[in-house]
Amino acid sequence: xxxxxxxxxxxxxxxxxxxxxxxxxxxxxxxxxxxxxxxxxxxxxxxxxxxxxxxxxxxxxxxxxxxxxxxxxxxxxxxxxxxxxxxxxxxxxxxxxxxxxxxxxxxxxxxxxxxx
Amino acid sequence: xxxxxxxxxxxxxxxxxxxxxxxxxxxxxxxxxxxxxxxxxxxxxxxxxxxxxxxxxxxxxxxxxxxxxxxxxxxxxxxxxxxxxxxxxxxxxxxxxxxxxxxxxxxxxxx
Numbered sequence: 001x002x003x004x005x006x007x008x009x010x011x012x013x014x015x016x017x018x019x020x021x022x023x024x025x026x027x028x029x030x031x032x033x034x035x036x037x038x039x040x041x042x043x044x045x046x047x048x049x050x051x052x053x054x055x056x057x058x059x060x061x062x063x064x065x066x067x068x069x070x071x072x073x074x075x076x077x078x079x080x081x082x083x084x085x086x087x088x089x090x091x092x093x094x095x096x097x098x099x100x101x102x103x104x105x106x107x108x109x110x111x112x113x114x115x116x
Numbered sequence: 117x118x119x120x121x122x123x124x125x126x127x128x129x130x131x132x133x134x135x136x137x138x139x140x141x142x143x144x145x146x147x148x149x150x151x152x153x154x155x156x157x158x159x160x161x162x163x164x165x166x167x168x169x170x171x172x173x174x175x176x177x178x179x180x181x182x183x184x185x186x187x188x189x190x191x192x193x194x195x196x197x198x199x200x201x202x203x204x205x206x207x208x209x210x211x212x213x214x215x216x217x218x219x220x221x222x223x224x225x226x227x
Binding site: 002033035041042043045048056058090104105106107108109110 | 149157158159160161164203214216217218219220
């Protein structure tokens, strides 16, 4: 158990709908990262927050947004869902920003999203 | 930008040694990490090389050559439970806080 908690673990929804994925980082971790993993795809970086501020943005679609709240938990919002958005979405956390803590980030168990 | 290349699949026999290579191209470099992911599970950190040379952690070792932009993960005394995907990852720094992963190498350990 990494200490990173993600909810829900599984989610099935219809195309065009909107969902929110939630992540609680490890106790004391200030950075939160979101990754998408599709079949035959590696871990695609979406976005990173550090202490409430957006720090890096990867290949995140405009239909997707995220935020980190004052209590450091984070939410990833996915809207106008398409079949291709079906994937495993991981949240990860680290004590500080990358570089200061090496390259070690701690992943949650992921949220499986199926769009039908 | 950053890119990491690693073989898509490797098969090895239980008890043997296997090496998983990773070559990278980055605009800056702050070290190479390795993560393990079992099917349907969360990636977990294995090792990190910031400097050239070999890092050993039990049955796993990781090597880095910064001049060659190359690293590898060495797994010894393979066990069936080592069957998993292995990802190399790097962080470029230089204003980018993005940890970029390779596409992963699926290791199958056979009896």
